[in-house]
Amino acid sequence: MKKTFLLFLCMLAANTAFTQLKLQNLTTENLKNPIGIDAEKPRFAWQLISDKKNVKQTAYEIQVKNGKKVVWSSGKVNTSNSVFNAYQGEKLPSNTRFTWQVRVWDNQGQTSEWASANFQTALNKGDWKAKWISSGFANDTVNGVVPMFRKSFETKKKIVNATAFVTARGLYEIQVNGKRVGDAFLTPGWTSYNKHLQYQAYDVTNLITSGKNAIATTLGSGWYRTRLAWLHQQNIYGKETALLFQLELTYSDGSKESIVSDNSWKVAESDIRFAEIYDGEVIDARKRIANWASTTFNDTDWKNAVEKNFPSDYLNASVNEPIKKHETFKPVKVFKATNGKTILDFGQNLVGWVSLSAQGKAEDKITLSHFEMMDKFGNPYFDNLRSAKAQATYILSGNGKDFFEPHFTFFGFRFVQVDGASGNINPEDFTAYALYSDMEQTGNFETSNALVNQLQKNIQWGQKGNFLDVPTDCPQRDERLGWTGDAEVFSRTASYNFNANQFFAKWLKDVTADQFPNGAVPHVIPNVLNDGPTQAAGWGDAGIIIPYNVYVAFGDKQVLENQYETMKKSVEYIHKAAKNDLWNTGFQFADWLSYRVDDSKGMIGMKSAITDNYLVAQCFYAYNVQLIINAAKVLGKTDDVQTYEKLLVSVKKQFQNEYMTASGRLISETQTAYVLALQFDMLPESLRQQAVERLVENIKSYNYHLTTGFLGTPFLNPVLSRFGRNDVAYKLLLQDTYPSWLYPIKAHGATTIWERWDSMKPDSTFQDPGMTSFNHYAYGAVGDWMYRNIAGIDTKEFDGAGYKEIVIKPQIGGGLTYAKGSLKTNYGVVASAWKIENGKLTWEVEIPANTTATLTFPTQKLSSITESGTKQSVASDGTMALGSGKYTFVMDL
Numbered sequence: 034m035k036k037t038f039l040l041f042l043c044m045l046a047a048n049t050a051f052t053q054l055k056l057q058n059l060t061t062e063n064l065k066n067p068i069g070i071d072a073e074k075p076r077f078a079w080q081l082i083s084d085k086k087n088v089k090q091t092a093y094e095i096q097v098k099n100g101k102k103v104v105w106s107s108g109k110v111n112t113s114n115s116v117f118n119a120y121q122g123e124k125l126p127s128n129t130r131f132t133w134q135v136r137v138w139d140n141q142g143q144t145s146e147w148a149s150a151n152f153q154t155a156l157n158k159g160d161w162k163a164k165w166i167s168s169g170f171a172n173d174t175v176n177g178v179v180p181m182f183r184k185s186f187e188t189k190k191k192i193v194n195a196t197a198f199v200t201a202r203g204l205y206e207i208q209v210n211g212k213r214v215g216d217a218f219l220t221p222g223w224t225s226y227n228k229h230l231q232y233q234a235y236d237v238t239n240l241i242t243s244g245k246n247a248i249a250t251t252l253g254s255g256w257y258r259t260r261l262a263w264l265h266q267q268n269i270y271g272k273e274t275a276l277l278f279q280l281e282l283t284y285s286d287g288s289k290e291s292i293v294s295d296n297s298w299k300v301a302e303s304d305i306r307f308a309e310i311y312d313g314e315v316i317d318a319r320k321r322i323a324n325w326a327s328t329t330f331n332d333t334d335w336k337n338a339v340e341k342n343f344p345s346d347y348l349n350a351s352v353n354e355p356i357k358k359h360e361t362f363k364p365v366k367v368f369k370a371t372n373g374k375t376i377l378d379f380g381q382n383l384v385g386w387v388s389l390s391a392q393g394k395a396e397d398k399i400t401l402s403h404f405e406m407m408d409k410f411g412n413p414y415f416d417n418l419r420s421a422k423a424q425a426t427y428i429l430s431g432n433g434k435d436f437f438e439p440h441f442t443f444f445g446f447r448f449v450q451v452d453g454a455s456g457n458i459n460p461e462d463f464t465a466y467a468l469y470s471d472m473e474q475t476g477n478f479e480t481s482n483a484l485v486n487q488l489q490k491n492i493q494w495g496q497k498g499n500f501l502d503v504p505t506d507c508p509q510r511d512e513r514l515g516w517t518g519d520a521e522v523f524s525r526t527a528s529y530n531f532n533a534n535q536f537f538a539k540w541l542k543d544v545t546a547d548q549f550p551n552g553a554v555p556h557v558i559p560n561v562l563n564d565g566p567t568q569a570a571g572w573g574d575a576g577i578i579i580p581y582n583v584y585v586a587f588g589d590k591q592v593l594e595n596q597y598e599t600m601k602k603s604v605e606y607i608h609k610a611a612k613n614d615l616w617n618t619g620f621q622f623a624d625w626l627s628y629r630v631d632d633s634k635g636m637i638g639m640k641s642a643i644t645d646n647y648l649v650a651q652c653f654y655a656y657n658v659q660l661i662i663n664a665a666k667v668l669g670k671t672d673d674v675q676t677y678e679k680l681l682v683s684v685k686k687q688f689q690n691e692y693m694t695a696s697g698r699l700i701s702e703t704q705t706a707y708v709l710a711l712q713f714d715m716l717p718e719s720l721r722q723q724a725v726e727r728l729v730e731n732i733k734s735y736n737y738h739l740t741t742g743f744l745g746t747p748f749l750n751p752v753l754s755r756f757g758r759n760d761v762a763y764k765l766l767l768q769d770t771y772p773s774w775l776y777p778i779k780a781h782g783a784t785t786i787w788e789r790w791d792s793m794k795p796d797s798t799f800q801d802p803g804m805t806s807f808n809h810y811a812y813g814a815v816g817d818w819m820y821r822n823i824a825g826i827d828t829k830e831f832d833g834a835g836y837k838e839i840v841i842k843p844q845i846g847g848g849l850t851y852a853k854g855s856l857k858t859n860y861g862v863v864a865s866a867w868k869i870e871n872g873k874l875t876w877e878v879e880i881p882a883n884t885t886a887t888l889t890f891p892t893q894k895l896s897s898i899t900e901s902g903t904k905q906s907v908a909s910d911g912t913m914a915l916g917s918g919k920y921t922f923v924m925d926l
């Protein structure tokens with residue numbers, strides 16, 4: 034007995050010693066242990082970790098199990114693919130939990146142990162039995178009260194699984210037996226509600242008890258019927274909100290039961306007297322009904338809910354991460370404004386809301402008015418909110434401490450004006466919560482320059498504030514829409530900072546849903562504007578550019594496949610709108626918000642930088658066609674490759690005929706014109722170098738200031754770096770007077786990216802309040818260049834997309850003494866950190882298992898390069914191919 038035990042121990046020890054290959058971060062459809070997956074063939078991914086270098090997967094085996102029963106086994110598949118491996122078994126049944134396990138073999142002779150994860154399928158369309166229910170209250174309107182619903186039921190048997198499927202025409206919150214279900218907010222999020230609606234699935238097994246149970250929900254207007262856009266359009270998707278709820282119970286004896294929404298549900302008015310996206314929320318604690326969500330509550334005098342005949346065939350399970358609470362903030366300062374108002378400063382421009390604990394007399398009313406900036410006279414600045422009231426109003430119960438927090442609204446703010454609070458303000462009573470889609474934060478970037486680090490933070494906060502289920506332009510004024518242009522220019526940067534794969538995959542479905550029949554993609558998605566059907570360069574083109582960027586950043590071919598028809602229709606729209614392949618028709622936003630002389634008194638004498646609208650459009654036409662060619666190559670659509678390659682030649686030729694002189698001068702002598710022409714290879718090769726020189730001369734003429742707008746900015750520094758003028762790119766990055774990236778930080782302590790280069794001018798007055806946001810991420814598109822060129826982390830495209838084949842090429846400059854970047858990719862962490870000390874450069878690089886990297890060394894002195902003390906042989910072009918592992922290189926500069 035003893036001997037066998039010893040033997041077992043020895044085997045165990047031996048096994049651990051040899052098992053150096055492990056698997057981690059298993060995902061299904063890019064999510065960890067998701068429930069409510071309605072993909073027919075869910076895609077599995079895992080990461081390899083090993084102490085060894087140069088590790089590559091050579092084979093994998095996946096098994097999918099329902100309980101103990103294996104429902105599908107892939108067998109041993111010889112491939113290095115460790116991401117997006119699709120299930121290939123029989124059709125998966127509705128609402129069923131599966132575990133899946135995987136093991137892999139590598140090129141070092143190692144085999145991993147099995148690693149496992151699980152997923153649960155969604156409800157099949159035919160399995161919805163629930164009825165839509167509404168309150169039926171006359172005052173349940175867009176400006177009216179929020180209703181609450183209850184359903185009591187009893188279970189008699191032991192429960193093994195309880196899953197709730199919920200959605201709303203509106204926004205819902207839900208409790209089971211008095212406990213909040215899940216930690217998501219503003220559910221079901223925002224989609225093109227008239228085309229499709231997402232529902233969420235929650236595991237409530239631990240909340241349901243054997244015996245009495247109560248389901249309780251509140252139902253707000255949300256994007257469904259709140260006014261949207263500046264035209265005061267209400268009830269865009271419908272006048273009446275409604276709830277759809279289905280609880281699927283599985284008992285220990287294998288039997289099943291469903292609890293569904295229907296007219297047996299009870300309804301009453303809640304304490305939320307008003308809730309609206311732009312204007313905020315009013316909560317009246319006097320109207321609170323104690324224990325209304327508990328099993329013991331008697332709801333006999335509540336009204337019955339009204340069943341509605343709304344469709345349920347347009348429901349899809351959520352594919353993206355829900356909105357959750359993230360960072361919390363306490364006021365860093367409480368002070369009186371010049372006008373005597375009490376102001377809280379949370380120190381960070383953020384998006385979310387403020388909770389409050391307060392005590393006072395019944396009827397006391399405390400109003401929190403949210404805003405972004407103090408004006409130069411020391412007063413709160415509300416004008417840029419336009420008609421959005423952005424207020425939370427809390428009415429006290431008079432019975433001890435009341436706790437308040439909004440439910441169906443959100444605010445973009447750094448400051449809060451407090452009205453109606455009696456006595457001294459205790460900062461401890463206020464907590465600000467940042468709300469945003471729960472994407473994994475994947476990128477980190479830091480340098481020796483504090484202002485650049487703040488810029489990086491501001492870019493990330495711009496993303497947090499504007500990635501609330503939909504990529505929006507701004508989060509504070511009466512707008513907050515899915516502006517396509519903003520999302521398009523920021524999409525690469527966004528995909529460094531966060532894993533935005535599912536976030537974009539979800540939004541792109543709405544791009545398809547809202548595409549006009551003529552192929553044009555609207556200016557905002559979900560489309561709530563009454564214009565079109567036209568597509569503007571750089572805006573609707575998001576329908577082509579973002580799927581491709583998602584493919585490059587995450588290697589997700591399915592997004593390209595799903596979007597390909599939409600992409601093609603969109604480019605065909607341009608093809609038709611163009612005359613002889615010259616896109617010079619229709620409305621264009623062009624290089625939106627580029628530098629204009631009148632913008633600021635700070636720089637009198639500099640000329641406005643206005644680029645011809647159609648010159649810009651032609652460059653984007655070429656860009657779009659190029660991306661269709663790339664996508665067609667990835668998807669093996671060879672006919673399309675040929676067709677569009679021909680078209681591309683013609684589009685570029687037309688550009689040259691129309692906008693370029695024989696010597697290569699462009700009709701618009703602006704940075705944007707040269708940047709776009711160079712970025713998209715619009716010029717004959719022989720004329721590119723002179724164009725770079727013209728670009729640099731132009732930048733110099735503005736004394737090293739940028740003048741680009743939304744469409745030129747993302748490519749400004751990449752073009753300079755690509756054409757050997759990294760020195761100028763760094764000068765622009767480090768410029769700290771207007772117009773520049775660092776000006777808002779240096780002059781005004783900005784904590785987010787602004788809509789305009791001078792949203793607050795050098796003299797501390799504001800730009801036109803009609804369009805002056807302090808949280809607009811578009812100019813933050815420089816983040817992409819910072820990761821790619823300063824830290825040097827990039828991916829190859831095509832087969833190497835999604836960091837399967839990594840490119841690491843840092844460009845030293847700008848007087849920085851160190852820079853470090855890291856990125857959590859689908860394979861694991863890629864990192865690049867360089868540091869200059871005593872004339873030597875130390876460069877630490879990390880390459881995850883199952884990838885390869887091509888490094889370009891940031892020195893001319895290639896013979897000086899060592900790694901762990903050993904001389905390295907580097908190709909004469911300064912490159913080296915490497916496998917996975919951690920490396921520390923030292924070199925002379």
Ligand code: BGC
Nearest residue numbers: 506507512516518519622625
């Ligand atoms: C938005 C933008 C958007 C633009 C289009 C503005 O109101 O805030 O960021 O792209 O309109 O012109």
